[in-house]
Structures are given as structure tokens and as C-alpha cells.
Amino acid sequence: xxxxxxxxxxxxxxxxxxxxxxxxxxRIEAYGTIDELNSNLGYLLSKVKNADIExxxxxxQKKLFTIGSQxxxxxxxxxxxxxxxDADINEVEANIDKLESLVDPLQTFILPGxxxxxxxxxxxxxxxxxxxxxxVALSHHTDVAYEIMHYLNRLSDYLFVLSRVLNKENGVSxxxxxxx
Numbered sequence: 001x002x003x004x005x006x007x008x009x010x011x012x013x014x015x016x017x018x019x020x021x022x023x024x025x026x027r028i029e030a031y032g033t034i035d036e037l038n039s040n041l042g043y044l045l046s047k048v049k050n051a052d053i054e055x056x057x058x059x060x061q062k063k064l065f066t067i068g069s070q071x072x073x074x075x076x077x078x079x080x081x082x083x084x085x086d087a088d089i090n091e092v093e094a095n096i097d098k099l100e101s102l103v104d105p106l107q108t109f110i111l112p113g114x115x116x117x118x119x120x121x122x123x124x125x126x127x128x129x130x131x132x133x134x135x136v137a138l139s140h141h142t143d144v145a146y147e148i149m150h151y152l153n154r155l156s157d158y159l160f161v162l163s164r165v166l167n168k169e170n171g172v173s174x175x176x177x178x179x180x
Contacts, residue, residue, distance in 0.1 A: 017071040030138040031071035033131040038064040040124045047117035050169060053162065056095055060155065063088055067148050071138070076145075084147045092154045099161045105170055109177040115170035118163045125159035128152060 011024075012086055045057050066081050073079045112122035132152040138144055167174055 003112040007017050011062065016069070019025045019074060024143055026134070026138045027074070030131070030144075031068045033127070033134045034064055034068045034071065037124065037127045038068070040120075040127050044117065044120050044124050047120055048166070053165075059091070060158075063151065067151065067159060070148060070180065071095065071135070071147060074142070083145060084151050086147065086150075089147065089154055092151065092158050096154070096158050096161050099158070099165045103161070103164045107176075111162070111175040111177050112163070113175050114163075114167040114172040117170065118166040121159055121163035121166055125156050128156040128159055132156065 041057055041061055041064070045054060045061075048054050048057065063084055066084055068131055069081050070079060070083055072074065075082070083146060113119050132149060135149055139149065164174055
């Protein structure tokens with residue numbers, strides 16, 4: 001099978017199930033931003049040196065593929081993967097709790113930055129927030145599983161806490177925001 005099909009050369013793409021839509025369709029924006037998030041997570045993984053964190057980031061990447069599949073399939077009865085569930089959300093929350101136990105409680109807002117891995121984790125967090133906004137926008141036009149929005153919201157929280165842990169693991173302090 002060739003990587004190029006030429007079917008999208010006029011600005012349309014096919015959804016799972018055969019329907020063709022414009023490449024700027026809200027559905028395409030949503031799952032395209034999930035793909036962007038997943039790619040950014042892959043780059044973050046190249047900067048992480050903690051096996052437990054690497055393992056869970058791989059779990060997240062697989063869940064994001066599932067979410068992309070859900071969003072690319074207008075008729076979810078045709079979906080051949082197990083949709084993201086409350087159990088997946090609970091797993092993210094459990095990992096947030098585990099990471100939070102490794103850092104001091106927040107006393108102030110912090111600025112993105114510090115160690116390279118932490119700074120990039122903050123970039124990934126903002127891409128996650130954008131993906132969430134794209135999914136919310138899509139939900140105004142069609143049914144979107146609530147668990148997808150819930151998962152993305154919780155994932156951005158996980159990434160925030162992870163950025164703090166990555167700073168700590170690399171001997172760098174969080175940068176407090178001190179208003180002028």
C-alpha cells in the first residue's frame with residue numbers, strides 16, 4: 001500500500017466509514033490536534049529518563065490513538081476499539097496523585113520553564129488544552145463522548161504535575177510567578 005492516495009489533493013479527507021469532509025472540518029481539527037498532541041508526547045518521551053513515567057506516557061499515547069479513532073468515526077457502532085472510559089480517567093488521576101506526592105504543594109503560580117524536559121512538558125500541556133478546545137467545539141455540532149473531554153482535561157492536569165516532577169528529578173526549581 002502506498003503512503004499517498006491522491007484522494008486528499010483537493011482539500012478533503014475520508015472519515016472512517018467512507019464519508020468525505022473538508023480538511024478544516026471541526027472533526028478533522030479535533031482528531032488532527034489529538035495527533036499533534038500525540039506527536040509532541042513522543043518527543044517528550046525522548047527527554048524523559050524515568051521508566052515509570054515513560055511507561056505511562058506510552059499508555060497515554062495509545063489512549064490518544066483510541067480517542068483519535070473515536071473522533072474519526074461518526075458512527076461509533078462501527079468503532080472497532082474499546083472507547084476511552086472512566087477507568088482510563090481514573091488511571092490518569094491515580095498517576096496525578098502519585099506524582100503530586102513527589103513535589104511540594106504549590107504556593108504560587110509557576111512559569112513554564114526550568115529543565116528542558118519540564119519546559120517541553122508544558123508545551124505538550126498547552127497542546128493538550130488546545131485539543132480539548134477542539135473537541136469541545138466539535139461537541140457543539142455532533143455527539144462526542146463525555147469521557148473524551150474528561151480524559152483530555154485530566155491529562156492536561158497530569159502534564160502540569162509531570163512538568164514539576166521533571167524539574168525536581170533534574171535538580172531544577174520551579175519558577176514562581178511573582179506579579180510586578
